[in-house]
Amino acid sequence: MTPSLDLFAIQPRVTLDDHASQETFASHHRALAARVDALRPRDASGRPLNPALAVWPEMVGAALGLMGHLSRVRRRKTTNGALTRVALAEWRGMLRTWSAFHPPTLEECLYATVAPRVHRAMYETFSGIARDFGLWVVAGSALLPTNRLGPDTPEYEPAGARTFNTSYTFSPDGHCVAVTRKVNLVPTQEDVLHLSPGRPEDLPVLDTPFGKLGTLICYDGFREPHTSGEPYFVPCAQYLDALGVEVLAQPSANAWSWDAPWAFNAPGETQLRSEQWFNEGLFTQLRTxxxxRYAVNPQLTGGFFDNTFEAPSLILERRGPDDVHVLAQSADPRGEDVLHVTVPR
Known part of the structure; x- marks a missing residue:
């Protein structure tokens, strides 16, 4: 029998209420993990036949800093307005963070202040999913400074206030085995959040039973920058390919209308965001x-405040030079979905 691998792209539709507490957050994503479990092929005794990789989308934990504050922020219209209300409520912790790190912006001070709760929610939710369902899990991303205590613990102490778009990977025994930090920050989206870029040389490559696994957080999977004003843009897929990666996870969260003209079209260009995603993204880059061999690209849908996310999740296969196939694609770019394919490994 040819060894096989089960690939899953998880497309949650999120709301503000998902972030009321760690329990509400975990409940939503464990329900999605149960859908994954129900789709896995099994032998006569009920054991899964194949190793499985499940990838959650970018920014799935970005709003976890609001835990405990929903009554304060529910009527806010913008993210900035909500963050201001949380910062006022967290003023004692903010003072301690300021005293320890002197962060240059209010946003970084707030991220570092609430990071212990955000980290614990991400770690305990996705470590538990990986362990309880026997999955390799790429746990989307959240906004986190580096953990001074190391990656594989629910405990957390910020090593500083520099904050990264951060993705954790968990093995089926529940251990956090990799931390990926986004290298290329999206103009007008992440630069205004005062995030720091990761370094391409720090992108981890994992040895797994199904080959070498790497993670590229959304924009890191594109072959070219969105604008002409990004001289430090790095085509990270080429970098990981050179390191022998065979399976790529690309957690994504598209904050532009999927069916509208692309926000960064050059003069005379008319491509839609949906067209630009394929023209400049991982689909085209895989050919080179x-x-x-495989790429799993889940998308976040839904939203909160002035954030709306929409795009269809994808699972891709490169079969040879200039030969890339879409193995699975979500039918609804605005709904909740779980994509599954079983592939040779």
């Missing part, structure tokens, strides 16, 4: 790679 040599080692990467």
């Amino acid at each position: 790679l040599k080692r990467v």
Whole structure:
């Protein structure tokens, strides 16, 4: 029998209420993990036949800093307005963070202040999912400074206030085995959040039973920058391909209308965001790679305040030079979905 691998792209539709508490957050994503479990092929005794990789989308934990504050922020119209209300409520912790790190912006001070709760919610939710369902899990991303205590613990102490768009990967025994920090920050989206970029040389490559696994957080999977004003843009897929990665996870969260003209069209261009995603993203870039065979690209949908996310999740296969296939694609770019394919490994 040819060894096989189950690939899952998880497309949750999120609301503000998902972030009321760690319990509400975990409940939503464990329900999605149960859908994953129900789709896995099994032998006569009920054991899963294949190893499985489940990838959650970018920014799935970005609003976890609001836990405990929903009554204060529910009527806010914008993210900035909500963050201001949370900062006022967290003023004692903010003072301690300021005293320890002197962060240059209010946003970084707030991220570091609430990071212990955000980290614990992400770690305990997705470590538990990986362990209880026997999955390799790429746990989307959240906004976190580096943990001074290391990656594989629910405990957390910020090593500083520099905050990264951060993704954790968990093995089926529940251990956090990799931390990925987004390298390329999206103009007008992440630069205004005062995030820091990761370094391409720090992108981890994991040895797994199904080959080498790497994670590229959304924009890191694109082959070219969105604008002409990004001289430090890094085509990270080429970097990981050179390191022998065979399976790429690309957690994504598209904050532009999927069916509208692309926000960064050059003069005379008329492509839609949906067209630009394929023209400049991982689908096109896969054709030029040599080692990467599969890519799992889940999308976040739904939203809160002035954030709306929409796009269809994808699972891709490179079968040869200039031969890339869409193995699965969500039918609804605005709904909740779980994509599944079983592939040779």
